[in-house]
Amino acid sequence: MAENDGETVVLIPPSNKTVVVEPLSLDRPITQLEEEGGKACQCMPITLSIVMFTLLFGGLYVAHQQQYSYSLEKSDKYRDTLKTTDYGIEFYVYSLNMFNHNYPLxxxxxxxxxIIGEYKHSIQKHCGxxxxxxxxxxxxxxxxxxELERMS
Structure with a gap:
């Protein structure tokens, strides 16, 4: 419960202890803590920009990694061989277990x-x-x- 006697607000909590809260005046000096808080607020947009930038590019990196879960060319990263059932096109994966887990038959x-579309696009270039x-x-x-004619 609050009682107002002019400018001073007196709060009476349920425990019947009186708490006096003085109003803030606009012409009082700024404390060091308030000044440091204002500086922190000025840095907040920069900090948020850095965090957003990091999250954006981190997400793009993860999406890029997931996008290329196979390759048409064998490399150090893609060693395990699989074949498509339709045309018997060989493609390579990082790990057979991981690929079969992420992409079950x-x-x-x-x-x-x-795979087939990418393979056709690749042989179209070579055919040209x-x-x-x-x-x-x-x-x-x-x-x-x-090969392209055979697949058509």
Whole structure:
């Protein structure tokens, strides 16, 4: 319960002890604690910007890592070999166990992987190069173009 006798507010808590709270005047000197608090508030936008920047790029890095869970080329990172059931296209994964855990056989996640589309895009590029060479050398072999035709 609060009683007001002019400018001073007197609070009477339930324990019947009286607490006097003096009003703040605008012309009083600023304490060191209040001044340091104001400086902290000035640094807050910078701190928040740094945190947001870190979270954004951290999230992009994780998304990038998850996006490339396989490769069409063997490397130190992608050593384990798998084949697609449709065309027998070999692709490489970081770990067979991890890949099968993240993309179980017959799951939507496994079907959503674009291995065949990516493979076709890759051999289309190679086929284009073969056709450029074939213009100059009529007997130039075109195994990528043959593979692309077989998949169509």
């Amino acid at each position: 017959g799951s939507f996640a496994r079907d959503a992987i674009e 190069d073969e056709l450029k060479h074939r213009i100059r050398f009529l007997d130039f072999p075109t195994p990528f173009c043959d």
